[in-house]
Amino acid sequence: MITETLNEELKKNPSIFFPYGKINRRVLNEELQKYKFNFPRELIEFWINYGGGDLFGTETILSPIPSENEFVYDIGNINDFRYKNGLDKRYIIFQENASEMTAFDKETNEIVVLNKDKCEIEERFENINKWFIYLWQLYR
Secondary structure, X not given: OHHHHHHHHHHHOHHHEEEXXXXXXXXXXXXXXXXXXXXXXXXXXXXXXXXOEEEOOOEEEOEOOOOOOOOOOEHHHHHHHHHHOOOOOOEXXXXXXXXXXXXXXXXXXXXXXXXXXXXXXXXXXXXXXXXHHHHHHHHO
């Protein structure tokens, strides 16, 4: 759903999303194994097609692959930074904006939106598609 929705919207308004670039499925699968978490199929397809990127000018969907490019934010570096600053390791952040971060809760398998200041949960979603609909509606 995420990739299909974005593809349709990009045909009408290409400036809403600036992707990092496609990722090879094999390379992606190898990289994701280190997290010992079953990432949702929808996010994996998104990463294969786009590699992450900036959505709506304010939302950064992190790349799963480390990059030398200073403008590409990846889940490894962002999560390491957040863990060192007190984020519980039950969370894997995959999206950020100026005041919030979105993560997988490995204990509940939910998607949670956390505030950056105190790492408190502000929203919960049972799956990534419901989170994406929520995010999409904020900007539509």
